[in-house]
Amino acid sequence: MKMVCAVIRPEMFDSVKTALEADGVYGMTVTEVMGRGAQRGISLKFRGKVMPVELIPKVKIEMVVSDADVEKVIGIIRANGRTGKPGDGRIFVLPVESICRVRTDLEDPAGP
Amino acid sequence: MKMVCAVIRPEMFDSVKTALEADGVYGMTVTEVMGRGAQRGISLKFRGKVMPVELIPKVKIEMVVSDADVEKVIGIIRANGRTGKPGDGRIFVLPVESICRVRTDLEDPAGP
Amino acid sequence: MKMVCAVIRPEMFDSVKTALEADGVYGMTVTEVMGRGAQRGISLKFRGKVMPVELIPKVKIEMVVSDADVEKVIGIIRANGRTGKPGDGRIFVLPVESICRVRTDLEDPAGP
Amino acid sequence: MIDTGTTAFILICTAMVMLMTPGVGLFYGGLVRRKNLISMIALSFIAFALVSIQWVVCGYSLSFGPDILGLVGGLEYAFLQGIGMDGDGIPDLLFVAFQMVFAGLTLAIVTSGVAERIKISSFLVFGLLWTTLVYDPLAHWAWGGGWAAQFGALDFAGGTVVHISSGFSALALALVIGKRLGFGGHGMEPNNIPLALLGGALLWFGWFGFNAGSALAADGLAANAFIVTNIAAAAGALAWLCTAWIRGRPGSIGMISGAIAGLVAITPAAGFVGPMAAVVIGAGAGLFCYGALVFRVQRGLDESLDAWAIHGMGGIFGALATGVFAVAAIGGVSGLIDGNPAQLLIQLVDVGVVVAYSFGVTYVIARVVDAVMGLRVTEEEEYVGLDIAQHGESVRV
Amino acid sequence: MIDTGTTAFILICTAMVMLMTPGVGLFYGGLVRRKNLISMIALSFIAFALVSIQWVVCGYSLSFGPDILGLVGGLEYAFLQGIGMDGDGIPDLLFVAFQMVFAGLTLAIVTSGVAERIKISSFLVFGLLWTTLVYDPLAHWAWGGGWAAQFGALDFAGGTVVHISSGFSALALALVIGKRLGFGGHGMEPNNIPLALLGGALLWFGWFGFNAGSALAADGLAANAFIVTNIAAAAGALAWLCTAWIRGRPGSIGMISGAIAGLVAITPAAGFVGPMAAVVIGAGAGLFCYGALVFRVQRGLDESLDAWAIHGMGGIFGALATGVFAVAAIGGVSGLIDGNPAQLLIQLVDVGVVVAYSFGVTYVIARVVDAVMGLRVTEEEEYVGLDIAQHGESVRV
Amino acid sequence: MIDTGTTAFILICTAMVMLMTPGVGLFYGGLVRRKNLISMIALSFIAFALVSIQWVVCGYSLSFGPDILGLVGGLEYAFLQGIGMDGDGIPDLLFVAFQMVFAGLTLAIVTSGVAERIKISSFLVFGLLWTTLVYDPLAHWAWGGGWAAQFGALDFAGGTVVHISSGFSALALALVIGKRLGFGGHGMEPNNIPLALLGGALLWFGWFGFNAGSALAADGLAANAFIVTNIAAAAGALAWLCTAWIRGRPGSIGMISGAIAGLVAITPAAGFVGPMAAVVIGAGAGLFCYGALVFRVQRGLDESLDAWAIHGMGGIFGALATGVFAVAAIGGVSGLIDGNPAQLLIQLVDVGVVVAYSFGVTYVIARVVDAVMGLRVTEEEEYVGLDIAQHGESVRV
Numbered sequence A, B, C: 001m002k003m004v005c006a007v008i009r010p011e012m013f014d015s016v017k018t019a020l021e022a023d024g025v026y027g028m029t030v031t032e033v034m035g036r037g038a039q040r041g042i043s044l045k046f047r048g049k050v051m052p053v054e055l056i057p058k059v060k061i062e063m064v065v066s067d068a069d070v071e072k073v074i075g076i077i078r079a080n081g082r083t084g085k086p087g088d089g090r091i092f093v094l095p096v097e098s099i100c101r102v103r104t105d106l107e108d109p110a111g112p
Numbered sequence D, E, F: 001m002i003d004t005g006t007t008a009f010i011l012i013c014t015a016m017v018m019l020m021t022p023g024v025g026l027f028y029g030g031l032v033r034r035k036n037l038i039s040m041i042a043l044s045f046i047a048f049a050l051v052s053i054q055w056v057v058c059g060y061s062l063s064f065g066p067d068i069l070g071l072v073g074g075l076e077y078a079f080l081q082g083i084g085m086d087g088d089g090i091p092d093l094l095f096v097a098f099q100m101v102f103a104g105l106t107l108a109i110v111t112s113g114v115a116e117r118i119k120i121s122s123f124l125v126f127g128l129l130w131t132t133l134v135y136d137p138l139a140h141w142a143w144g145g146g147w148a149a150q151f152g153a154l155d156f157a158g159g160t161v162v163h164i165s166s167g168f169s170a171l172a173l174a175l176v177i178g179k180r181l182g183f184g185g186h187g188m189e190p191n192n193i194p195l196a197l198l199g200g201a202l203l204w205f206g207w208f209g210f211n212a213g214s215a216l217a218a219d220g221l222a223a224n225a226f227i228v229t230n231i232a233a234a235a236g237a238l239a240w241l242c243t244a245w246i247r248g249r250p251g252s253i254g255m256i257s258g259a260i261a262g263l264v265a266i267t268p269a270a271g272f273v274g275p276m277a278a279v280v281i282g283a284g285a286g287l288f289c290y291g292a293l294v295f296r297v298q299r300g301l302d303e304s305l306d307a308w309a310i311h312g313m314g315g316i317f318g319a320l321a322t323g324v325f326a327v328a329a330i331g332g333v334s335g336l337i338d339g340n341p342a343q344l345l346i347q348l349v350d351v352g353v354v355v356a357y358s359f360g361v362t363y364v365i366a367r368v369v370d371a372v373m374g375l376r377v378t379e380e381e382e383y384v385g386l387d388i389a390q391h392g393e394s395v396r397v
């Protein structure tokens, strides 16, 4: 079980979500975040002075998926969240030890 | 040390928090998130057309607890966050390598 | 690769961010959260009655960094986010299995 | 003859009262859960738009048309036939507009009882029936020459017509539609208190148009209505704040609720009582409505946003207080203290009839609509929230 | 002689129209992406401040100075020379103020076309040119004794001057500045619908001052303008809501857009048509502008916040409807139905000229400014968002 | 004799000024940290409610009662005894109401100095003392026939009474209560800039009622006051914007602060100067207050929301500018440029006395309240935030 944690452009969120849906990936937790990454390459010039780039609104999607699905999910996010410009985002994969539901007392090892 | 990450109904948050308090679990970080899970089973019919279900407001609680406490915490969340209907939420357990305070320079291996 | 996850005072965020910047740590994802920790020691008395302390606004910074950088990052956060009073926050370190970009199809093992 | 000063005054007052409707929407919207915020604001707009059309089609005529047995107006003015730009003091069309915004607001207040669970289509149907069968007759009774006016009941700006009627109708509606899922057990904290306070501020502002405008002249009576309105609001806010303080913490929602309670209670009285009575009425209403709210919660009634406790009970308090504190020197009628105990009795009867009528008729309308098309969204829709389920929109975190 | 009632009325109406400008800012701000929310609100304030100064320097004189060939006013009143506290009905200075808030609002509406990508310095230059070269002549034509007034074109409160001009100017501007990065493919959902609804509520409120105040008297005509304004807004809201419903879900943004469409369309007509015509005009505008918006989206035009579809096309609809529904009994002029088909023709010509002039001149101004200093921020700045890039501020999550 | 036009005007102006108080609350609330947002809005409401009651009990009489040695009014009108619905031009009760909303607003502005750290109970006590011992005498001096009026000091709408007094009182209060924990080192960014801009918009809107209403007539003077108010606001906004631009980026908070600075500065002058002077006064105030703010920050003074820099220093600027730019043709009094240098001296003396009195007396009151019950919340409460600590409420993320 892995947690795929993708930080993407808010503008691409809808197409990513729809694409994941189409491929049967439903479970996700979404957070509006602010982020900074490769856009450090972006410099805003202001009255001659280069200003440090601030944080930019991003959307973080957390999906816990079975180990086998990790590649698929990453592929879908890349295919649908890409514009090719700095700021498209990052995907982190974290190990998950266990997952369960609140609704029942059963463990939920089979994943989402 | 584990991070117990529970995504629950906003409506149940207060009772979960109070119950955790009562059992001595104080440390927590709470985020308002949007989520989608088993409510994929829910279909909204609209003018005959079935509409895809959108994201629903949820509350994410992250608690770093000692390995021994994981089961207790999960039990409390289940006992107090359950309505028995789809949407009650999920709990993920992630491994944590270390934890420390900002306030002092000491490591904090004993957990929260 | 580790995820350093720091929950700090909103008031200290700017100086922490600037200090990280100065040391070449750019990539970060920031979330406004509510938290509760050692401030359980804080008691608000109200009309004689001690009130339970509620959740307080905090800022969560997630940074995925190479194993070697973990200590440095923690040091910077501590140096710049500390007031010495309860509420300064916690830092959790979580293992990360892999990290990649959305912008290209290349893996990104060298870290951020 | 048209007086430009008075006409200017009522024109602006009408606009101010119009602003109260989104004010109610923002106030209610801030108090519900985040997934229903848009829904509450939208319902207020929809209520207002619906009533605006109904009013020119038949509502005005039913309210202010030639009296039929003291019960309702005739349809002579349907489609505003014969209503023109002339008038006595103010243009007739302006009177129509002024009364229109009252009617729209009243339906918006009623949405309290069905918050977070009403089907928008059913609300449209219910709203149309309600404003026609409940609001219009009540307006006729009090202001259109109906039995209450003939009987001598005092209602300066709508304590019975607007507040008692909306409050008790919200209660009836809440009983028919049933509690929200999880009500009682679940936390249902306000999602956006600053928005609710902004809504409250717009209400307070608009209420000056509501009460002072009801003098239908820019004169001393309007000035009296204006100042007692502000005093009662302030007294209500402080009274509720302090009561809440004694029992816990002085929350801002309590403060603004107290202000609204004071505003409601002074509404029927504004043209009949003086400033010092306003302090008593405002503070009394703050305490009384606070009690009503506590009672409502204890009884487990899910009249969700307290139109009943604040508008309904505050309206009763105000109508009776009018019978107590009215002074002949201000509005030409004496109340209990000024030596006319009969007035209190008249007020009591009026209140009783209005409570019974609005609660009863609303209950029946709600049952009928529920039976025919269902008032309530499905359980899934309620879980998902009305913003998405009904409007296909959502408020980001 | 100054009439206190009328003066009181116009003073307050002026303040109400002023409030529409931040209303536009909040409305637009709620509709863009979060990283540009502050920018939209700030642009509306800046537009208003800029025009306020330009107006007293030369704008008023260009609009209302002695007529030059029917095209523009002379500079006799520059710096408000000779404008004093006396006047006919209302003080001359008040007329200046009343017209000033219209001019400021109009520029604020135009920001729709450049939302999320305009450079603030270029906007200042563009705005100054635009209000001087487009708005001022148009105001002169319709209200300052220019050719349109002489020709007999009817525009009660600014259907051509304010709405057609701002709508088509926004379109021209959008064509020059180009689409937002990612427009079409990317999701660009409203970041804050409640804020947009609040903005809409302020617009609705202020519009009473806009339309009724345009009677320049607190009289029956103002009352007529007031009530038809409300009716058209309500009808527009319901019409759009229902249309959207048939094709999907009845969103609140659609509802408020419909209300604005109704308000726009009734603007030129408010002093010429009666309440029942207002129902038709409002509902018609709701449908018509809905169609225009769908067309705009299908054509892939990034006139981002639909000033064209709602103000521009709604303004055309209203101007023509005025020619159809005008009744001599109300505004002294008959339209098609009242037996004067010529009026419709006059309206058509007026609309045509205003559309061509405002689109054409704005296009040229925009090209020139773009060539000289660049209208648009850099790609990086657009990605980062104008709040940070232009203002150095940001809205927290 | 009551004039309906004037009465209509002042009734509405009173309502508009009332709306400024929540406007201040929203403005301040948007500028503090999220954990104190509700607190700031609530404080403004509480200030207003408290003063509303105090005003009818004794405040009005202390301000406008029969003069005692030029210092304060007698208690003859306590409890509004003898104040009725008749009057000269407007009903006496309306004058009471109009002055009431000024008094309430002024205390709300003062909360700037104690933002994010005041104990609500102490604020109630402080507020009561402050409005009685500081505001009421100042109002008497300027408008109630006190020494300043006798001396010939000009203050059209409250430059000294409202703005200098609140600004310097906020400073005194800030010195007594001390800096916020972490002030200087910690980041204390505005939590909600759009809300602050909305608050600013309501202030700008209400200020028309404030300044034009102070003509106490719907006449040419009111029109003059109206237009110069708008011009000064616009000029102030643009001036501050450009200054901030030269030194960095043109933020929206700077823009709206500049507008408020312009509004403050034109307040005492609105009935004495013309439109072109207003451009100078507004722009000058924008620059001057910008400088004052920078100075305040450099000196490490935690007068948290800049009532001192904007209201206090802007008020001084405006009072002196009145002495410079006053023209006999407008308000009957000449200033320096119009050939009466003595007026500037009078203004200087007036300013000096008001600064000293309001700072001094406030300092003493604050020390006394601090000694008796403590002005400030505990360190824990401050850390947790006043929303939770004082009101038991919170704003969700």
Ligand SMILES: Nc1ncnc2c1ncn2[C@@H]1O[C@H](COP(=O)(O)OP(=O)(O)O)[C@@H](O)[C@H]1O
Pocket (backbone or CB within 6 Å): A007, A008, A034, A035, A036, A037, A038, A039, A056, A058, A085, A086, A087, A088, A089, A090, C026, C027, C028, C029, C030, C062, C063, C064, C065, C101, C102, C103, C112
């Ligand atoms: N090392 C990191 N740790 C945590 N979050 C990161 C890191 N690097 C990037 N991010 C997140 O990813 C977002 C997009 O990163 P960015 O570098 O702009 O994308 P790209 O590399 O595709 O251009 C950032 O805004 C930030 O939220």
Ligand SMILES: Nc1ncnc2c1ncn2[C@@H]1O[C@H](COP(=O)(O)OP(=O)(O)O)[C@@H](O)[C@H]1O
Pocket (backbone or CB within 6 Å): A026, A027, A028, A029, A030, A062, A063, A064, A065, A101, A102, A103, A112, B007, B008, B034, B035, B036, B037, B038, B039, B056, B058, B085, B086, B087, B088, B089, B090
């Ligand atoms: N696979 C997943 N990955 C991440 N978050 C998930 C996943 N599945 C569910 N969630 C989160 O849990 C929330 C509740 O899930 P849901 O399936 O509705 O609960 P339940 O299964 O108890 O009915 C979702 O809204 C989502 O935020």
Ligand SMILES: Nc1ncnc2c1ncn2[C@@H]1O[C@H](COP(=O)(O)OP(=O)(O)O)[C@@H](O)[C@H]1O
Pocket (backbone or CB within 6 Å): B026, B027, B028, B029, B030, B062, B063, B064, B065, B101, B102, B103, B112, C007, C008, C034, C035, C036, C037, C038, C039, C056, C058, C085, C086, C087, C088, C089, C090
């Ligand atoms: N065990 C925990 N699990 C998750 N988050 C925690 C935990 N303990 C503390 N936190 C987070 O850290 C924040 C600061 O903790 P706190 O104990 O107040 O800091 P400190 O220990 O430095 O005084 C809390 O508000 C909470 O968000």
